[in-house]
């Protein structure tokens with residue numbers, strides 16, 4: 001299981017392992033390491049052999065040791081569910097970590113929980129669900145698209161988390177969750193267009209107090225889901241969205257930015273006879289200025305726009321079965337009988 005602490009850290013890397021290559025905080029990819037393999041990016045060529053037998057969490061330097069552009073090295077990390085979400089191959093839209101965190105908490109998942117998911121998609125959510133329920137629980141995931149189901153299964157095997165996940169190729173809209181006994185699962189997560197088609201099946205397999213969570217991009221889908229859930233045995237139906245924004249934080253010199261404009265600074269340097277052509281062209285302050293005058297402060301700005309598509313998260317809790325009219329009749333008949 002590569003989701004446990006021992007392998008997430010700095011354990012030794014072997015051929016066949018999946019690693020996450022971190023080039024920049026917003027540029028991650030995953031890679032299966034092979035003897036004599038290599039990997040190219042804008043910095044140059046990296047040899048897999050340079051990593052085998054070494055520990056993860058290290059810098060990986062280009063084969064030539066030369067820097068083509070930029071830093072000339074990347075960081076090699078063991079996958080975690082969060083790093084997997086940022087580095088996996090997108091075969092579909094995926095659920096990102098900020099939504100996954102809310103969904104997993106609301107579903108009250110814990111080691112040993114049984115959770116049913118549809119559809120598997122690119123497996124971003126599935127991988128996080130697996131960590132939440134391991135080592136004794138299970139994720140039972142369904143996907144209508146055969147190739148996606150196959151690729152997700154292969155990914156989970158390579159990641160070493162397949163003991164906790166079963167992916168089945170199935171249209172749950174027509175076949176439902178057949179084979180899963182009534183009231184047997186702790187949570188159901190639905191990320192597919194027609195959630196309402198599967199709601200009755202979710203009700204059937206959820207235990208009392210189990211939670212259904214759905215992820216839908218359009219409010220019209222939420223309304224239709226809500227209507228369906230209201231007819232079924234669910235309570236506490238709630239919808240929310242998670243706002244998420246990445247901030248780009250940079251160091252800048254405090255005095256320089258606050259007390260003098262660029263133009264004022266240039267004029268002053270020239271009038272003092274310390275004009276530095278290169279500095280003036282690039283707008284870089286003299287080294288002395290930095291050393292003598294500048295305190296460093298951190299400045300944050302929103303980094304691009306929101307990087308995920310927004311979706312609505314709807315949660316509902318499975319109620320006890322309402323007594324059927326026939327049960328009530330039997331009871332009252334029984335109650336009427338003397339002695």
Ligand code: SAM
Nearest residue numbers: 094095119121122123124125143144171172173
């Ligand atoms: N939650 C996934 C993730 O984080 O990677 C992404 C799921 S993707 C948005 C929706 C998936 O549901 C698609 O792969 C699609 O093929 C699948 N799907 C749609 N309708 C389905 C159905 N009736 N039964 C099973 N899977 C279905």
